[in-house]
Amino acid sequence: MLGLSKKDTTFLLIVIFLTLATPILLQPFPENSALAQFNAGYPDLMQRFAIFGIFAIGFNILFGLTGYLSFGHAAFLGVGSYSVVWMYKLLSYNVLPGLILAVIVSGLFALLIGYISLRRSGIYFSILTLAFAQMSFNLAYSVLTPLTNGETGLQVYTDDPQVLVSEGSPLSPHFFGIVMNESAKIDVGGWQFTFSNGYYFCAIIAILVFYLSMRIFRSPFGVMLRAIKTNQTRMNYTGLNPRPYTLAAFVISGMYAGLAGALLAAMDPLAGAERMQWTASGEVVLMTILGGAGTLMGPVLGAGFIKYFENIFSKINDNILHTWFSALPDGLEDAVVFVLHPFIGKGWHLTLGLLFMLVVIFLPGGLMEGGTRIWNAITGKNRKKKQDADHHPKPSAHVN
Amino acid sequence: MGILEVSNVNKRFGGLQALGDVNLDIANGTVHAIIGPNGAGKSTLLNVLVGKLTPDTGTVMFNGTSVLGRKPYEINQLGISRVFQTPEIFSDLSVFENMLIPCFAKRDGAFRLHALESIAAEKQLIEKAEQMLAEVNMADKRHMIASSLSRGDKRRLEMAMCLVQEPKLLLLDEPTAGMARADTNNTIDLLNEIHDKRDITMVIIEHDMHVVFSLAKRITVLAQGTPLVEDTPENIKGHPKVKEAYLGEAAA
Ligand SMILES: Nc1ncnc2c1ncn2[C@@H]1O[C@H](COP(=O)(O)OP(=O)(O)OP(=O)(O)O)[C@@H](O)[C@H]1O
Ligand SMILES: [Mg+2]
Numbered sequence: 001m002l003g004l005s006k007k008d009t010t011f012l013l014i015v016i017f018l019t020l021a022t023p024i025l026l027q028p029f030p031e032n033s034a035l036a037q038f039n040a041g042y043p044d045l046m047q048r049f050a051i052f053g054i055f056a057i058g059f060n061i062l063f064g065l066t067g068y069l070s071f072g073h074a075a076f077l078g079v080g081s082y083s084v085v086w087m088y089k090l091l092s093y094n095v096l097p098g099l100i101l102a103v104i105v106s107g108l109f110a111l112l113i114g115y116i117s118l119r120r121s122g123i124y125f126s127i128l129t130l131a132f133a134q135m136s137f138n139l140a141y142s143v144l145t146p147l148t149n150g151e152t153g154l155q156v157y158t159d160d161p162q163v164l165v166s167e168g169s170p171l172s173p174h175f176f177g178i179v180m181n182e183s184a185k186i187d188v189g190g191w192q193f194t195f196s197n198g199y200y201f202c203a204i205i206a207i208l209v210f211y212l213s214m215r216i217f218r219s220p221f222g223v224m225l226r227a228i229k230t231n232q233t234r235m236n237y238t239g240l241n242p243r244p245y246t247l248a249a250f251v252i253s254g255m256y257a258g259l260a261g262a263l264l265a266a267m268d269p270l271a272g273a274e275r276m277q278w279t280a281s282g283e284v285v286l287m288t289i290l291g292g293a294g295t296l297m298g299p300v301l302g303a304g305f306i307k308y309f310e311n312i313f314s315k316i317n318d319n320i321l322h323t324w325f326s327a328l329p330d331g332l333e334d335a336v337v338f339v340l341h342p343f344i345g346k347g348w349h350l351t352l353g354l355l356f357m358l359v360v361i362f363l364p365g366g367l368m369e370g371g372t373r374i375w376n377a378i379t380g381k382n383r384k385k386k387q388d389a390d391h392h393p394k395p396s397a398h399v400n
Numbered sequence: 401m402g403i404l405e406v407s408n409v410n411k412r413f414g415g416l417q418a419l420g421d422v423n424l425d426i427a428n429g430t431v432h433a434i435i436g437p438n439g440a441g442k443s444t445l446l447n448v449l450v451g452k453l454t455p456d457t458g459t460v461m462f463n464g465t466s467v468l469g470r471k472p473y474e475i476n477q478l479g480i481s482r483v484f485q486t487p488e489i490f491s492d493l494s495v496f497e498n499m500l501i502p503c504f505a506k507r508d509g510a511f512r513l514h515a516l517e518s519i520a521a522e523k524q525l526i527e528k529a530e531q532m533l534a535e536v537n538m539a540d541k542r543h544m545i546a547s548s549l550s551r552g553d554k555r556r557l558e559m560a561m562c563l564v565q566e567p568k569l570l571l572l573d574e575p576t577a578g579m580a581r582a583d584t585n586n587t588i589d590l591l592n593e594i595h596d597k598r599d600i601t602m603v604i605i606e607h608d609m610h611v612v613f614s615l616a617k618r619i620t621v622l623a624q625g626t627p628l629v630e631d632t633p634e635n636i637k638g639h640p641k642v643k644e645a646y647l648g649e650a651a652a
Contacts, residue, residue: 003518220504220514220522227490227501234488237450238502238561239476244511252515 008214015210015297019203022046023193030190034323037315040308043183043196044267048307050202051263056287056299057206057213058256062249063285064294065217065225071126071281072113072133076106076254078140078276080261082147085154085271092164093156093173095180095201095266099259106258107251114250118243121232133281140273153272173266175201180267198267205263209256214296216252225249257284286352290359292366301367306352313348403428403569403601404449409458411444411625418444419455420625426569431595431602433616435609441625442605443485446571449603450482451475462569473510479568483575487554489561491547495538498546498557499529502565532564536590552583556590563594572604576611588614613637 004012018025027041040046055077063069083105084098091097117128140148148154156162173180175197183196216222228235228242235242265271274280283306291302321337321344328336343351363369406424410417418441426432434442447453449460451472460467467475476482490498503525504514519526533539536556541549546557555575562570575591576584588611595602595615606612612619613633620630621642629639636642 003516005520215518216515218519219517220500220519222515223493223497223500223519224504226493227497230490230492231488234490234561235501236472237476237482237484237488239473239505239510239565240501241471241473241510248513248515 002211003215004218008218011296012211012214016207019050019207020200022049022203023195023199027191027193031192032190037320038312040312041194043181043194043199045307045311046196046199047202047263047267048311049304050199050206051260051267052284052287052303052307053300054202054206054209054263055257055260055284056291056303057210058253058260059284060253060288060293060295060299061213061216061225061256062253063288064299065222065229066246066249067229068118068121068246068250069126069285070117070129070250070253071278071285072117072129072131072136073253073257073284074276074278074280075113075133075136076110076257077261077264077280078136078271078273079106079109080258080263081265081271081275082140082154083258084262084265085156085269088156088162088173088265088269089154089160090163092162093170093269094164095173095175095262099262099266102258102262103255106261107255109258110251110254111247114247114254118246118250130278130281133276134278137273137276137278140276148271148273150273153270155270173269202263202267205259209259210296210300217296221245221248286356290356290366292368295366295368298366298368305367309348309352313344313351314346316344318345402426403463404603405459405461406445406449407459407461409445409448409455409460411441411448411453411455417625419448422458422622422625422627424620424627424630426601426603427618429599429601430617431591431604431615433604433606433612433619434622435606435612435619436622436628440622442622443573444625445622446482446573446603446605449475449571450480476505476565476567477509480571481562481565481567481569482571483555483558483562483573485573485577487551487558489546489554489558491545493546494542495533495544495546495549495557496529496542498561499533499542499564500525502561503529506565529564532560535563536560537586552579552587555579556587559587559590563598563600566598567600569601569603572602572606574605574607576606576608584608584611587611591615 002009002012023041023046025041026046027039029035029039055073059070059073080102083102084095087098087101113129113132117125117132120128142150170177170179178197178201180198180201181196183194183198186193186195224240224245228245232242261275264275287302287306288299289302290305291300292298318337318341321340322333325333325336341347359366359370363373365372402425404424404426406422409419409422411419422445434445436442444453448455449467451467451470451474454468462475462478462480465478467478467480470478490501500519507525530539530542533542536559538553538556538560541553546554549557559572559575572591576587579587591602592615594600602615604612604615616633618630619633619636621628621636628641629636631639
C-alpha cells in the first residue's frame with residue numbers, strides 16, 4: 001500500500017495511530033494526582049514534539065543516511081520562521097503561504113550552504129556548516145535588521161499591510177479559518193484531554209513528512225546515500241558522483257528544517273534570531289543520536305525525549321521534591337533533596353547530559369537499539385539472526 | 401591499435417620514480433597480465449588508468465579518448481571498471497544492495513534522483529543483479545551484510561559489481577590475493593568463463609604465477625616503474641631477463 005512494503009505499511013499505521021492519539025496517551029495521570037505534572041498532553045508541548053520530530057526526521061535523512069554531520073541546521077529553522085512571519089505581515093494570518101515560502105526559501109538556502117560545505121567531508125564539513133549557521137545568526141541578529149527586526153524578533157504590527165485580511169478574519173495564525181490556538185478540552189473522569197487545532201495541524205504534517213522519509217529510506221536514492229556513507233571510493237569507481245546525492249540529501253533535510261521552523265511560527269507568530277543559534281543546531285544532533293541515527297523512528301523518539309525533559313524536568317523544584325520524599329525521616333529527606341537538586345529544575349541539562357552519555361556508551365544505536373534489545377529479550381529472538389529493517393548504523397558512528 | 405594505449409607515462413612521488421616511460425598497448429579482447437616485484441609500480445599504473453592519479457607526463461588513450469584529467473566516475477562511464485587490491489565494497493549494505501548500485505549507475509549515469517520510487521519496482525535491474533550474483537555463486541548470500549563475508553567472497557562480490565556494469569575493460573589488482581587455493585582456482589575459472597562469454601578486455605596484476613599463466617594471453621613485466629619485456633606467456637617463462645628480475649624467486 002502507498003508504495004510501501006506490508007511491514008512498512010503496518011509500521012506507518014501504528015505511527016499514525018500513536019500520533020493522532022497523543023493527546024490521550026500523554027495524559028496518563030488524573031488531573032489532581034501528584035503525578036499530573038508528568039503529563040505531557042498539553043498543546044504547547046505536543047506541538048513541540050511534532051515540530052522537533054519533523055526537524056529530526058529531516059536531519060536524519062542527511063546524517064543518518066549519508067553520515068555527514070551538519071552543525072548548522074538551525075539556520076534553516078530560523079529561515080522557515082522568518083518566512084512565515086513575513087507572510088503574516090504582508091498577506092494574512094493564514095499559515096499556508098508562509099509554509100510554502102518557508103520550504104522554498106530554506107531549500108534554496110540549503111542549496112547554497114550545502115554546495116559550498118559539501119566540498120569537504122568529516123569534521124571540515126561540520127565546521128563549515130557551523131560557520132554558516134553562526135553567520136546567519138549574526139546576520140539575523142544585527143545586520144539584516146530590516147528583514148528580521150534584529151534583537152526584538154520579527155512580529156506582526158497593526159500597521160503591517162496584511163493585504164488579504166478582511167473583516168472577520170482571525171487575528172492569530174489559522175489554516176483557512178481553523179485557528180491554531182483554539183482547542184477543545186474534554187473531561188473524562190479525573191482526566192482532562194486537550195485536543196488542539198495547532199497540535200493536529202502539526203501532527204498531520206508530521207505524518208506526511210514521516211511517510212515521505214520512509215519512501216526516501218526505501219528508495220534507490222536512500223540506498224545510494226547509505227552507499228556513500230560506507231564507501232565513497234567504490235561509489236566513484238562505479239561511475240557515480242557522490243556530490244549531487246549528498247547535496248540533494250542536504251537540501252531535503254534543509255527543507256524539513258525550514259518546515260519545522262515555519263510550524264514554530266505557525267503556532268506562535270514570532271521569529272527571533274536565537275532560533276538559529278548553534279545550541280539549536282546541536283540539539284537536533286542530540287535528538288538524532290539519542291533516538292538512533294539512521295533509523296526511521298529514532299530521531300522522533302529522541303526529539304520527544306529531549307523536549308519532554310526540557311519541559312517537564314525543568315519544572316520540578318525543591319518543594320516538589322520535598323513533597324515526594326516527605327515520608328522519609330527529616331534528615332534523610334533533606335539529604336535526598338540535596339543530592340537530587342542539581343539534576344532538576346534548571347539542572348535538567350545535567351540529567352539529559354548524563355543520559356546522553358549513557359546512551360552513547362552503552363547503546364550506540366540509540367533508544368531504538370535499546371528498544372530492539374528489550375524486544376528481543378522478551379521474544380527471545382537471536383539478535384544476530386535478524387537483519388534489522390531500519391538499517392542501524394554500525395556501532396562505530398562514522399562521521400564521513 | 402589497441403583498446404588502451406599508454407604512452408610515455410612518468411610518475412614521481414617526491415624522489416621516487418614510481419613509473420618511468422611506461423608504454424603499453426593493450427589489444428582489444430585480450431587478457432593482459434602485468435607482473436613485477438613489490439613496489440614495481442603496478443598499482444600506480446592502474447591508478448593512472450582510472451583517474452586516481454595524474455601522471456607527470458604522457459598520455460593514456462582508451463578507445464581513442466584521453467582519460468587524463470577525467471574524474472574516476474567519468475572514466476568508469478567510458479567503460480573501465482576496477483577491482484582493487486583490497487576489496488572496495490559497500491560493507492554496511494547487503495550483498496544484494498551492493499549489486500544494485502552499479503546497476504543503477506549503468507542505467508542512470510552519474511546522478512539521478514529516485515527519491516520516491518521503490519526498489520521493488522525495478523524488476524529488470526533486480527533480475528540483472530540476481531543473475532550476476534548467481535554467476536559468481538553468491539545467490540544464497542544476497543541478504544548478508546557485505547562486511548560479514550569471507551575475504552574470498554568480498555573479492556567475488558567486488559568482481560560481480562564490476563562485471564554487472566558490462567565494462568569494456570576490466571582492471572584487476574591481485575584478484576586472488578588472500579584466497580585459498582580452491583578459491584583461487586574458482587576465480588580463474590570464473591574469469592576465463594567471463595572472458596569467453598563476454599569478450600571483455602582484462603588487465604590483470606598478479607603475483608601468483610599459476611593465475612597469470614592460466615589466464616594471460618600476453619604479459620608485461622614491470623620492474624622499478626619501467627616495462628622490462630612484453631611477450632606471450634610461453635616466451636616470458638623462458639626469458640632470462642625476467643627470470644633474473646622477478647621469476648627467479650617466484651616460479652623457478
Ligand atoms: N601515494 C603515494 N605516495 C608516495 N609513494 C607511493 C604512493 N603510492 C605508491 N608509492 C610508491 O611507489 C612505488 C610503487 O608502488 P605500487 O603500489 O605501484 O607498487 P606495486 O607494484 O603495486 O606493489 P605491490 O606488488 O606491493 O602491490 C612503491 O615504492 C610505493 O611505495
Ligand atoms: Mg599493488
